[in-house]
Amino acid sequence: MVAAPGFGVRCRLACRGCRKIGEDQPLNKPATIYDIAKKLDVSAATVSRVLSNSKYPVRAELAKRIREAADALNYVPNSIGRQLKTNKTSTMGVIIPSITNPFYASVVSGIEEVASERGYQILLCNSQHDPELEDQHLNMLFEKQVRGVVLSSVSNKRETLRKVMANGLKVISIDQHLADFEAFQINFDYRKGGRIGTRHLLDQGHRDIAYLTAPLTLTSRQQILQGYLDEMASAGLQVPQARIVIAEKRRGKKREDGSEEFENGKRMTRQLIESGDMPTAIFACNDMTAFGVLNELASHGIQVPDQISVIGFDNLEFTEIVSPRLTSIEQPKYEMGRLACGMLMDWMNDAAGQTGEIMLQPRLVERSSVGGASSVLR
Numbered sequence: 001m002v003a004a005p006g007f008g009v010r011c012r013l014a015c016r017g018c019r020k021i022g023e024d025q026p027l028n029k030p031a032t033i034y035d036i037a038k039k040l041d042v043s044a045a046t047v048s049r050v051l052s053n054s055k056y057p058v059r060a061e062l063a064k065r066i067r068e069a070a071d072a073l074n075y076v077p078n079s080i081g082r083q084l085k086t087n088k089t090s091t092m093g094v095i096i097p098s099i100t101n102p103f104y105a106s107v108v109s110g111i112e113e114v115a116s117e118r119g120y121q122i123l124l125c126n127s128q129h130d131p132e133l134e135d136q137h138l139n140m141l142f143e144k145q146v147r148g149v150v151l152s153s154v155s156n157k158r159e160t161l162r163k164v165m166a167n168g169l170k171v172i173s174i175d176q177h178l179a180d181f182e183a184f185q186i187n188f189d190y191r192k193g194g195r196i197g198t199r200h201l202l203d204q205g206h207r208d209i210a211y212l213t214a215p216l217t218l219t220s221r222q223q224i225l226q227g228y229l230d231e232m233a234s235a236g237l238q239v240p241q242a243r244i245v246i247a248e249k250r251r252g253k254k255r256e257d258g259s260e261e262f263e264n265g266k267r268m269t270r271q272l273i274e275s276g277d278m279p280t281a282i283f284a285c286n287d288m289t290a291f292g293v294l295n296e297l298a299s300h301g302i303q304v305p306d307q308i309s310v311i312g313f314d315n316l317e318f319t320e321i322v323s324p325r326l327t328s329i330e331q332p333k334y335e336m337g338r339l340a341c342g343m344l345m346d347w348m349n350d351a352a353g354q355t356g357e358i359m360l361q362p363r364l365v366e367r368s369s370v371g372g373a374s375s376v377l378r
Contacts, residue, residue, distance in 0.1 A: 110337025131155035193362035194227020205373035265292020305371030
């Protein structure tokens with residue numbers, strides 16, 4: 001073996017493989033259609049037609065030789081070049097508030113499945129609940145010329161979104177209702193979900209129900225709280241201010257991470273315990289917060305549901321794993337992702353484009369964390 005400049009070692013034998021790698025095609029330079037054309041002494045146009053599966057007629061024997069040469073040279077199609085040539089891209093963007101929240105993982109799974117079925121790739125962006133970062137992602141995706149975006153917005157401002165849409169970017173909003181905005185939206189009926197969860201606790205005999213929530217910066221959190229208040233009022237019950245516990249945003253923490261809601265649940269539950277005035281049931285704004293509630297109750301030796309009942313919201317897969325198994329409000333997360341992606345694809349291909357809103361409906365999933373109010377902690 002002898003050393004080759006720029007490479008490690010090179011075989012002395014003049015085999016086809018070594019000639020192709022060491023002489024025909026440098027290792028650090030990707031093969032192009034021009035390399036294939038030169039090797040076979042055909043036009044680059046002919047190579048392009050074969051490798052792009054064009055309907056333009058090319059002799060079967062020549063097409064086979066072109067594909068074999070492409071394989072031998074490890075040719076990889078240049079999607080950016082194709083995009084520039086056709087002025088079309090097979091890439092779409094997705095912006096979500098948290099990539100570590102299992103709720104959004106289910107939504108993205110639905111999006112990705114439909115995108116893959118239709119030959120698209122997705123660029124996934126995490127806004128980390130930061131409106132400024134969300135705007136940066138929108139501008140970046142627009143500059144990369146993606147054809148459309150599925151957006152779960154955390155921003156109250158619309159300037160950047162309006163600008164990119166005015167310049168042709170197609171956006172479908174999911175999960176968080178955007179008031180006074182001309183875009184197609186797919187949302188959940190969070191207010192109804194709040195009523196369903198509260199009604200379930202009331203039906204079990206609970207009258208002293210605390211509602212624990214992350215900061216009310218999102219429409220979804222506000223609507224669940226309103227549903228809770230609606231149902232308590234319909235039962236003729238007044239809600240003391242102390243029974244609505246709102247997490248404070250941590251000082252010096254501009255963005256939320258995946259563990260923040262779990263920690264919120266622990267802190268707010270500790271606050272209730274230390275007050276010495278425990279409710280008979282806790283309704284958490286989402287399952288991640290509810291997991292924190294269960295964790296803190298267990299650390300104080302408080303048994304669920306024997307001494308206190310807990311209900312969550314989202315029906316994440318982990319609700320089946322925690323102990324006790326968490327009763328929760330189901331939202332069709334995966335289905336939302338599939339629906340949003342399918343509608344965006346149709347819109348990008350000019351099959352749809354109307355504005356409007358689809359409201360997906362919640363349902364109660366009963367498990368082991370809710371019991372009757374007769375034997376609760378007092």
